[in-house]
Amino acid sequence: MIMFLIRTAIFVVSAALGILVADWILADFNIVWGEGGLWGFILAVVIYAILQSVLAPWTARFAQRNAPALLGGVGIVSTFLALFVVWLLPIDAIEITGWIGWVLGPVIVWLVTALATLLLPMFFIKEKVQDRKNGK
Numbered sequence: 001m002i003m004f005l006i007r008t009a010i011f012v013v014s015a016a017l018g019i020l021v022a023d024w025i026l027a028d029f030n031i032v033w034g035e036g037g038l039w040g041f042i043l044a045v046v047i048y049a050i051l052q053s054v055l056a057p058w059t060a061r062f063a064q065r066n067a068p069a070l071l072g073g074v075g076i077v078s079t080f081l082a083l084f085v086v087w088l089l090p091i092d093a094i095e096i097t098g099w100i101g102w103v104l105g106p107v108i109v110w111l112v113t114a115l116a117t118l119l120l121p122m123f124f125i126k127e128k129v130q131d132r133k134n135g136k
Contacts, residue, residue: 015048017112032094
C-alpha cells in the first residue's frame with residue numbers, strides 16, 4: 001500500500017512538472033494563476049493525473065483493436081485528451097491557445113512526465129533502501 005501511494009505521488013508530481021515545463025517553454029500553454037491560484041493548479045494537476053491514468057489504458061486498447069500502428073503514440077494521445085478535458089473544465093487553471101500549444105504542449109507534458117516518472121522513483125527508492133540499511 002505504501003508503494004502504491006509513493007507511485008501515485010510520483011505520478012502526480014511528474015504531471016505537475018510536465019505542466020509547469022510546458023508553461024515555461026510555450027507561449028501558447030499557460031497556467032492561469034488568477035482566481036483559483038495554487039489550488040486551481042493543484043486541482044488541474046490531480047484531475048489531469050486521474051484522467052491520464054484512466055485514458056492511457058483505454059486509448060491503448062482502442063489503438064490495439066482499431067489501429068495497431070498508432071500504439072506507439074498512445075501516451076501522447078492520452079495526454080492530449082486529458083489536457084483537453086482539463087482545459088474544458090470551468091476551473092480555468094490551464095489555458096491552451098493556438099496550434100503550437102495544442103501540438104507541442106501535450107508532447108512536452110508527456111515527455112517530462114515520462115522522464116520524471118522514470119527518474120523520481122530512483123531517488124525515493126534509493127532513500128528507502130538506505131533507511132532500511134540504517135534500521136529506520
